[in-house]
Amino acid sequence: MYTIPNSVTSIGRASFSGCDNLENIIIGSGITNIPTYAFADNPKLHNVEIPDTVRTLGEEIFKGDTSLTSITIPDTLTSINSNAFKNCPLSQVYCSGDMDKCKQVLMKAGYTSLAASLKAKPKPVESKRTHYTLEEALDHIKKKRPGETLNDITFTFK
Numbered sequence: 001m002y003t004i005p006n007s008v009t010s011i012g013r014a015s016f017s018g019c020d021n022l023e024n025i026i027i028g029s030g031i032t033n034i035p036t037y038a039f040a041d042n043p044k045l046h047n048v049e050i051p052d053t054v055r056t057l058g059e060e061i062f063k064g065d066t067s068l069t070s071i072t073i074p075d076t077l078t079s080i081n082s083n084a085f086k087n088c089p090l091s092q093v094y095c096s097g098d099m100d101k102c103k104q105v106l107m108k109a110g111y112t113s114l115a116a117s118l119k120a121k122p123k124p125v126e127s128k129r130t131h132y133t134l135e136e137a138l139d140h141i142k143k144k145r146p147g148e149t150l151n152d153i154t155f156t157f158k
Helices: 099-108 112-116 134-144
Strands: 024-026 047-049 070-073 092-095
Touching: 070 099, 092 099, 099 112
Parallel strands: 024 047, 047 070, 070 092
Antiparallel strands: none
8 A cells, every 4th residue: 555645745647657566545635636647557556545635636547557446536526537537447436525526526527327336435443452551451440340359350461
């Protein structure tokens, strides 16, 4: 996975084009426009998250990304070039905001089938913590059973 840092404010034309091992990319919040061919011809790229700071997607930005099946777009997009996803097997578009706004921009660009299958971006699942320090474990037990005397506690050390 590659993350474009939030401090980056622009990316050049074809700047990530032809990166044979690029599989996932998270675009930082400093980017407002994704120019022509920016991520074209990346055969392993299969997932892209676009932040809500991006307003436009340029021409053929994902052209030839033959593994690109999923993309998350923000409701702040105002323009998607009609060839942005040329030769991509894109099957799922997620919206990270107002679904109607995302559908409108997809329809305007001619992506009617993608607009019809648009889904809300899934909320991240909170991971359950499995490792605690001894102090954290004892504090947790004290809060769960105030005033109780605990005689049978087993700790496993590695």
